[in-house]
Amino acid sequence: MGRYIARRLLQAIPLLLIISLVLFVLMQAAGDPLATLGGRQPPRAEDRARLARQWGLDQPVLVQYLYWLVGNDWAMMDSDGDGIPDQPGTRKGVLRGDFGNSLVTRQPAMEVIMERVPNTLVLMLTAQALIIVFALLVGIYSALHQYSLMDNVLTGCSFAAFSMPIFFIALFSIYLFSIRFKAWGLPSFPTGGMYDPAVGRTFAQVASHLVLPAMSIALIDIARYSRYIRSNMLEVINSDYIRTARAKGLRERYILFIHAFKNAALPLVTLIGLDLPFLLAGAVVTERIFAWPGMGRLFLDHLNRTDIPVMMGLLMMISVAVVFFQLMTDIVYTWLDPRIRYT
Amino acid sequence: MIFKRLTVLMLVVVVAAGIVGPVGAQGSKSVTIAFDQEADNLNPMYTTMTFAGYVYAIFLSGAWNFDDELLPHPVLAAEIPSLENGGLSADGRMITITLRDDIKWSDGEPITSADFAFTHEMFVSDANSPLTRDPYNRITSLETPDERTVVVHFDEPFAPWLGLFRYILPEHILRPVYEADGSLDNAAWNRAPTVGSGPFVFAEWEVGSFIRGVRNENYFDAPALLDTIVIRFVPDPEAYLAALKNGDSDVGTFVAFPDLPELEATGFLDVGIYASGYNEGWFMNANPETAHPAMLDVNVRRALAYAFNRAQIDNDLLLGYTYPPSSYWEGTPYADPDLEPYPYDPEMATQLLDEAGWVDSDGDGIRDKDGQPLTLRYATNTRQIRMDVQVVVQQDFADLGIGIELLNYPSDIFWNTYADNGPMATGQYDIGQWSSSPDGFPDPDIVRFMCNEIPTPENPIGDNWQGYCNPDLDALFVEQARTMDYDARVAIFHQMDRVIKDDAIWIGVWYDADSWIYNTRIQNVRLNGASPFWNINEWDVAG
Numbered sequence: 036m037g038r039y040i041a042r043r044l045l046q047a048i049p050l051l052l053i054i055s056l057v058l059f060v061l062m063q064a065a066g067d068p069l070a071t072l073g074g075r076q077p078p079r080a081e082d083r084a085r086l087a088r089q090w091g092l093d094q095p096v097l098v099q100y101l102y103w104l105v106g107n108d109w110a111m112m113d114s115d116g117d118g119i120p121d122q123p124g125t126r127k128g129v130l131r132g133d134f135g136n137s138l139v140t141r142q143p144a145m146e147v148i149m150e151r152v153p154n155t156l157v158l159m160l161t162a163q164a165l166i167i168v169f170a171l172l173v174g175i176y177s178a179l180h181q182y183s184l185m186d187n188v189l190t191g192c193s194f195a196a197f198s199m200p201i202f203f204i205a206l207f208s209i210y211l212f213s214i215r216f217k218a219w220g221l222p223s224f225p226t227g228g229m230y231d232p233a234v235g236r237t238f239a240q241v242a243s244h245l246v247l248p249a250m251s252i253a254l255i256d257i258a259r260y261s262r263y264i265r266s267n268m269l270e271v272i273n274s275d276y277i278r279t280a281r282a283k284g285l286r287e288r289y290i291l292f293i294h295a296f297k298n299a300a301l302p303l304v305t306l307i308g309l310d311l312p313f314l315l316a317g318a319v320v321t322e323r324i325f326a327w328p329g330m331g332r333l334f335l336d337h338l339n340r341t342d343i344p345v346m347m348g349l350l351m352m353i354s355v356a357v358v359f360f361q362l363m364t365d366i367v368y369t370w371l372d373p374r375i376r377y378t
Numbered sequence: 379m380i381f382k383r384l385t386v387l388m389l390v391v392v393v394a395a396g397i398v399g400p401v402g403a404q405g406s407k408s409v410t411i412a413f414d415q416e417a418d419n420l421n422p423m424y425t426t427m428t429f430a431g432y433v434y435a436i437f438l439s440g441a442w443n444f445d446d447e448l449l450p451h452p453v454l455a456a457e458i459p460s461l462e463n464g465g466l467s468a469d470g471r472m473i474t475i476t477l478r479d480d481i482k483w484s485d486g487e488p489i490t491s492a493d494f495a496f497t498h499e500m501f502v503s504d505a506n507s508p509l510t511r512d513p514y515n516r517i518t519s520l521e522t523p524d525e526r527t528v529v530v531h532f533d534e535p536f537a538p539w540l541g542l543f544r545y546i547l548p549e550h551i552l553r554p555v556y557e558a559d560g561s562l563d564n565a566a567w568n569r570a571p572t573v574g575s576g577p578f579v580f581a582e583w584e585v586g587s588f589i590r591g592v593r594n595e596n597y598f599d600a601p602a603l604l605d606t607i608v609i610r611f612v613p614d615p616e617a618y619l620a621a622l623k624n625g626d627s628d629v630g631t632f633v634a635f636p637d638l639p640e641l642e643a644t645g646f647l648d649v650g651i652y653a654s655g656y657n658e659g660w661f662m663n664a665n666p667e668t669a670h671p672a673m674l675d676v677n678v679r680r681a682l683a684y685a686f687n688r689a690q691i692d693n694d695l696l697l698g699y700t701y702p703p704s705s706y707w708e709g710t711p712y713a714d715p716d717l718e719p720y721p722y723d724p725e726m727a728t729q730l731l732d733e734a735g736w737v738d739s740d741g742d743g744i745r746d747k748d749g750q751p752l753t754l755r756y757a758t759n760t761r762q763i764r765m766d767v768q769v770v771v772q773q774d775f776a777d778l779g780i781g782i783e784l785l786n787y788p789s790d791i792f793w794n795t796y797a798d799n800g801p802m803a804t805g806q807y808d809i810g811q812w813s814s815s816p817d818g819f820p821d822p823d824i825v826r827f828m829c830n831e832i833p834t835p836e837n838p839i840g841d842n843w844q845g846y847c848n849p850d851l852d853a854l855f856v857e858q859a860r861t862m863d864y865d866a867r868v869a870i871f872h873q874m875d876r877v878i879k880d881d882a883i884w885i886g887v888w889y890d891a892d893s894w895i896y897n898t899r900i901q902n903v904r905l906n907g908a909s910p911f912w913n914i915n916e917w918d919v920a921g
Contacts, residue, residue, distance in 0.1 A: 076813075077795075080841070226620045227617050229586075230587075328611075
């Protein structure tokens with residue numbers, strides 16, 4: 036197993052290098068960072084030319100990538116615009132831990148990203164916990180009570196939730212639980228943000244601001260996950276070995292949760308394994324609607340400004356997470372199914 | 379059973395969270411302002427973002443500011459320099475700013491002329507990468523004969539000098555950073571200006587959520603009546619409206635005109651429209667090398683203005699909150715109040731086109747002349763309201779036999795420079811539509827219509843993307859930039875207004891003022907489109 040993990044990690048290095056090059060080249064098509072600089076009209080042409088030089092955007096794309104990867108402190112740069120390189124660059128490059136500075140905030144790109152990671156994890160892990168818990172409950176219940184009235188109701192609700200766009204759920208929940216509840220004199224939820232600045236970042240504040248966005252995200256995926264669980268459970272509980280277990284006189288709960296669910300969970304692990312790295316990416320639409328300060332908003336805000344250092348940092352972080360969680364998923368398989376062996 | 383227990387538990391959490399949710403601060407006076415974009419930087423050197431400018435204006439002061447009539451009033455300066463008080467030299471090449479005796483930073487340190495010199499030095503230093511160096515790069519030298527006097531010299535008379543020193547940087551905080559790091563580009567102060575000179579002091583920036591300021595107890599002018607000011611970032615337009623209607627935000631701006639009626643209908647939100655310097659307009663390409671031949675005929679350009687029912691568009695698409703501007707400087711004292719926009723007059727348009735020789739000779743429904751059809755390229759970016767206008771114009775013009783080819787570019791391509799083959803900068807259009815403002819608004823100075831600003835391979839940074847050249851207008855532009863007397867300068871702009879209208883080189887589509895919404899619980903709100911929070915120290919809340 037150790038050799039297998041080491042081999043997978045070594046394979047990841049060229050893979051990530053290729054991904055970074057492809058992303059960097061694609062990023063050039065995302066727009067021009069100097070187009071408006073966030074203003075309402077384009078910058079003066081002389082300022083634009085100066086900033087292109089100062090930020091290295093006047094270099095060919097492969098040179099920009101090289102500087103992004105290995106830095107430019109080994110090359111002489113033109114600091115005053117006279118066309119003569121006169122002092123070494125200051126960037127160390129990604130391989131030495133320097134992702135460059137954001138073109139928007141001027142902060143180190145990784146600092147910009149790491150400011151948002153905890154907020155996104157609060158939202159996404161809460162939502163993911165809700166998804167898993169409720170999807171298991173709904174999926175197992177439906178499987179065990181196949182074609183009952185409740186199964187039909189839950190199936191109908193699942194399809195309805197799965198069919199609804201996230202922005203509709205989010206905006207409707209604001210309308211109902213924030214605006215209408217307040218108008219009706221009922222306890223209401225805030226329309227957005229992570230906490231009230233006047234109160235501070237308390238548990239109760241974050242929890243109250245978390246309810247609507249987490250529920251909005253969860254609703255759709257509960258529907259999606261529960262359908263997988265229902266069909267897998269149905270397949271397993273009708274198999275021969277479950278009938279054998281019952282014939283042996285094992286308790287029903289033991290049969291369901293130890294024998295049936297463990298095997299039915301294999302596809303679920305794949306699903307969760309694929310979803311986990313994207314928890315880091317946040318929820319673009321939900322975070323925007325609820326003004327949640329997470330990675331999804333960061334992605335949108337900085338994509339709009341073509342902030343290459345931040346976008347590259349963010350995308351590479353997700354790429355690394357995908358590689359890591361794929362490996363973790365494979366390892367979890369061996370625990371769930373002893374027949375699986377890696378060499 | 380487990381299902382039921384978990385469901386009950388979740389409902390309890392949800393209801394409990396809902397109950398604690400609306401709790402706010404008790405006993406302190408606070409106002410929450412909502413913006414739909416987050417500020418990128420709070421150092422004026424490193425942002426041209428409108429919202430960032432609004433935010434740092436709460437924490438920083440400058441030599442002067444502009445009131446709700448857009449007239450300058452002194453802030454750090456003891457008085458506005460003028461010819462009468464000797465602050466402006468007769469030749470317009472020297473400005474002497476005398477500072478107040480009592481001005482200080484929020485940490486109690488005095489604000490002196492050295493801070494002004496430092497601000498200038500930072501803007502023009504090659505070690506820094508400010509987003510623009512203008513207008514500090516116009517200064518040839520700056521002297522500080524004493525702590526209370528700043529003397530600024532220019533090579534040429536510089537009438538737009540009010541654009542200088544709008545905000546001053548604290549030398550005692552930033553000089554050590556500059557010397558240690560070799561640049562201010564990454565200074566922590568840029569995003570946490572904990573020492574400032576405005577009525578509020580920066581307290582915290584919860585990234586992605588809000589910026590909070592508290593009353594500056596060392597403010598040199600009348601102290602703020604509010605204890606706290608909070609700027610929230612609410613990017614989604616629907617959630618933004620909900621936050622205003624729900625009272626989660628007290629002040630909002632840049633709300634689309636069609637959404638204003640429902641906000642006014644709440645009964646506790648007031649709406650104001652304030653000149654921002656921006657006016658949506660048609661920029662007519664008159665460059666002989668790139669424009670359709672018809673566009674070189676002033677009567678054809680006038681005909682297009684007569685053929686365009688702008689008032690109807692402003693009423694139907696923008697609900698009558700705006701109107702067709704007659705002046706490029708609409709909403710400012712520099713706009714000629716006697717100037718009327720071209721009326722909608724399709725008969726006049728027809729007559730002018732006929733007289734110019736553009737008639738439908740081949741019966742295909744499109745006018746033509748010398749075998750060339752009158753089909754014009756009408757370009758703008760991908761903003762929805764602009765694309766809606768394009769469609770209306772295309773239909774209206776078809777009735778008059780004018781063909782229109784609609785072109786839409788993403789903003790980053792639309793604004794590309796001449797060197798980058800930008801479609802506007804290189805004249806790949808006949809009618810271009812966008813909104814523009816003088817850079818130094820409320821100062822009206824621009825160079826857009828000047829002959830020497832036509833971009834060429836030798837002058838790729840030229841700003842005159844229309845290729846239009848009128849020596850008479852050029853002379854007026856040069857004169858206004860050298861005229862230090864306010865009334866005389868206003869009169870020159872009125873003359874320029876008439877030339878621009880007569881030459882039909884720019885046709886106003888709508889007066890692109892900013893909408894501001896504020897809760898009626900806030901008192902003493904006197905906004906303007908240039909520096910809306912200029913009197914925020916006077917804001918108060920009822921109760």
